[in-house]
Amino acid sequence: MKLLLYLTLSFLVLSCTGINKEENENEPSHSRANSNLEPIDNQELAFVALNELQTSTDQMNRLYSTFPYNDHPCLPADTSYTISQKDFLTAMNRFVSMQCTNLSVEKRDSLAATAVLAQEEYLVLHCLGNADISETGMTGTWVIPNVLGSRDVVLVW
Numbered sequence: 001m002k003l004l005l006y007l008t009l010s011f012l013v014l015s016c017t018g019i020n021k022e023e024n025e026n027e028p029s030h031s032r033a034n035s036n037l038e039p040i041d042n043q044e045l046a047f048v049a050l051n052e053l054q055t056s057t058d059q060m061n062r063l064y065s066t067f068p069y070n071d072h073p074c075l076p077a078d079t080s081y082t083i084s085q086k087d088f089l090t091a092m093n094r095f096v097s098m099q100c101t102n103l104s105v106e107k108r109d110s111l112a113a114t115a116v117l118a119q120e121e122y123l124v125l126h127c128l129g130n131a132d133i134s135e136t137g138m139t140g141t142w143v144i145p146n147v148l149g150s151r152d153v154v155l156v157w
Helices: 002-016 029-054 085-099 105-118
Strands: 063-066 079-084 121-127 141-147 151-156
Touching (some): 029 063, 029 105, 079 085, 085 121
Antiparallel strands (some): 063 151, 079 121, 121 141, 141 151
């Protein structure tokens, strides 16, 4: 139901977005539309994929979103670092293979690949929790703050 509502709202936003006809008049209209809408599409698709993954984890609260800069229980973080979209894809593939076993491999791969499209880089606030202090990477809790200025994404490994 939420997915249908989100897709409907996305369609309304996209249908109400006008293209400035004065700019790029020599460019074909389909090129102008694609160049103006592509970033919005990838960002919205990323959020749809994150929402679906959130509801598909084997255990509740392993992947969830909150308002940006929410007060998360594990903060302040033990460390923080920035990862690329490619590195986030590697992490998401590992995460969904561990935490979303009720989805087919193809579905997990597809959702993970789409979920990372929101940004080029991600700040990770890494809370080790019970993990060994020497462990880094895909352990503990990751808080990815302020994704596209609209939500924090939390992964509990």
